[in-house]
Amino acid sequence: MVQGVEIVDGHIVDCDPATGKVISRVKCTSPKEVDAMVARARQVQQAWEHGKTLDQRVDLIKAGLKALGEKKEELASMITREMGKVISEARNEVDGATNKDLFLDNVASANRPVIVGETGGAQSLIVRDAMGVVVVLAPWNFPADEILLLSLPALCAGNTVRSEGGNRIV
Numbered sequence: 001m002v003q004g005v006e007i008v009d010g011h012i013v014d015c016d017p018a019t020g021k022v023i024s025r026v027k028c029t030s031p032k033e034v035d036a037m038v039a040r041a042r043q044v045q046q047a048w049e050h051g052k053t054l055d056q057r058v059d060l061i062k063a064g065l066k067a068l069g070e071k072k073e074e075l076a077s078m079i080t081r082e083m084g085k086v087i088s089e090a091r092n093e094v095d096g097a098t099n100k101d102l103f104l105d106n107v108a109s110a111n112r113p114v115i116v117g118e119t120g121g122a123q124s125l126i127v128r129d130a131m132g133v134v135v136v137l138a139p140w141n142f143p144a145d146e147i148l149l150l151s152l153p154a155l156c157a158g159n160t161v162r163s164e165g166g167n168r169i170v
Helices: 031-051 054-069 072-083 087-098 101-110 146-156
Strands: 011-015 022-027 114-117 123-126 133-138 160-165
Touching: 031 133, 031 160, 054 087, 054 101, 054 146, 072 087, 101 146, 133 146, 146 160
Parallel strands: 133 160
Antiparallel strands: 011 022, 114 123
């Protein structure tokens, strides 16, 4: 058991907190599998960073969230089953998670080169570069939104993201 979550035969036992009924068993990620995932993320990162402009990356992410939004009710139902949240809270969370246009526009603005300093005086140009593969270890109190709030800025900047929620890396 890790932090109250039962692990049996290399799988997290996902239970409905209201009934105790097993919803599913989630395979734990082994260190070897993590290494392979990071290697794959490294392979595609340069194409993501240099093959797409910031605006293209943001547009693709917005499209992905819009597609995810088409499954709002399914996602809200899953959050309720897995976490015990009331359905209205789960729906609100999913709505917020799938409607990130303003957030993404703000992130994109922050990623554009900026000149700072005095006009006619010393100035600096701030350019934000991607770092490569970013690993996000997100809490699960807001499962639909936490991973996005941490991953989307990294993706917009041209990084690739390997995300793990809860205790899936064992």
